[in-house]
Amino acid sequence: MLLGHEVSGVVSKVGPGVKHLKVGDRVAVDPHTTCRVCEFCKSGRYNLCPDVFFLATPPDSGALARYHVHAADFVFKLPDNVSFEEGACVEPLSVGLHGCRKAGVTLGSRVLITGSGPIGLCSMLCAKALGAAAVCVTDSKRLQMAKSAGATHTLQIPPEATAEELAPKVAELMGGAPEHTIECSGAQFSVNLGVYATKPGGTFVIIGHGPKDVSFPVVACVAKEITIKGSFRYLNTWPTVIEMISCGKIDVNPIISHHFTLEQTLQAFEMAKSGEGVK
């Protein structure tokens, strides 16, 4: 099976019944091809379709190739001022946007983002585009890119810290506890930090995939009325993200750290595995 699900390209052939695209159109691709008939598809939650074909998720093959065929309604035109690289980044940005929407990020929000990898950074970019007043990114290591890409605050997690001890430092740093937290690392520590640091009554969205069972302070959630939501992939995000890139509200270029050709794919995966780059 092929890998690759963060795709942009040029339409080279159009199947019967396709009306909104023509050969030569520059496009970005939402990796879903859904069943369209189940209750999830029909109630506007196609990201939960149980019969979905999703690029590069076994057994479904991906798009890391010269040519790829895709359902046309999941393919979106790119304006001339959006590059192919930016077009490919619509996918991780969509993960961030979907998480921010679920978290209720809005004008004036204070947002905590745990994890400074591509998803954390994309969530940060979306939170800022949504009008957040302060976005703090935490990580144990790589925070320089968070800062240069636009985070208002960053917090390096000391090796011996506990989440409960670190939580008040987040509030101090941000000028108040965050009402919205988005977990993008999968680390148990960060799940705990999310519960302790989020303001009472706030929303804590978990995107990161970590170990199956995680220990975290349920009673704190209850007493603070923290709403915990899972966020899976994305839903109807491509048009919005493309428009935000086009009008300059989102600049994803700072997080693109490395370039490889298709022939150098193996090296690219090795670089990604090393943790040295971002996108």
Added chain:
Amino acid sequence: MADNLTAVVYGPKDFRLENLERPEPGEKEVQISVQSCGICATDVKIYRYAKLTGLDIEMPFILGHEASGIVTKLGKEVTSLKLGDRVAAEPWRICRYCDLCKSGNYNLCNVKNLGKCLARYVVLPEDFCHKIPEHIDFETAALAEPLSVAIRICTRAGIKLGDHVLVLGSGTIGIFTMQTAKCMGAASVTITDCLSERLVHAKRLGADNTFLVKEQSIPELVDELAKLIGKKPDVVIECAGAKPTIELGMKITKPTGCLLVAGLGPSRIEIPLFETLLSEIDIRGSLAYTNNYPRALNLLSTGKVNIKGMITHRFPLEKVEDAMKLFEENPKDLVKIIIDCSVE
């Protein structure tokens, strides 16, 4: 086989009952032998004017969208239905690809089309045919359609536990809206009409208060109804599509409440818009339904919604034009007309 007797509108008042070919089911579709089909105000408007506000329709147009029947043929890849299954037919064909379909708003699909159920046979997508329990008859199952409309009306109106609800108009939609509001936990539902016969049905079917509208002015109505309810209602649902009832709704809904205009009226009316908006009253519309059939069938099969006495007139498909004319005459004892489309 050209034995599919079908009610077709070709132009204003140019209506023909024709024997067409039976439609064949494509992939993931089924053919249904229609048993019962209800007549609705929209059918009669199309019959009379060959057009309908808010819906793009082309002639020739096959009427009928409130149907139930028996599965008689299966298309390829049908997995959830078998021959002989008794179903309520949700009469939409949607594109499934547009942004409205993909955001759960298939009732607003750009290219949807509706109906074609006033016939012996109809073909629909498998996922729009909903199995009905054994103890529900075909006439009751056909009413799942207007009940689904009422469910969306109540959902869009935001009815919550403890709300006081006022329904203006006691036809089929008004009565179903009244019952659905009660199922959603309304503290009280008051229903009005200008025909006392209709209020008798509403009272029997569960309305907490009924109110007969006579010659009262709108300020008088606001006063009397607010006294009857005990306060200005949180939610008002207008089911008549008429200027006076819409204006009454605007004046009586409590500030920050919701006025849901469900009735179909003239394209333009003069209303006191700004006073209403400045009271932060939400004025909303509602079109058809999305994903409501399972709930409607559950309400009918558990008896939480009662249809007893609502079907007041019945006609065989051969006499459907008589049914249209009766609807236009609007006799006092009329609530719901059901057409028997079955082959005998």
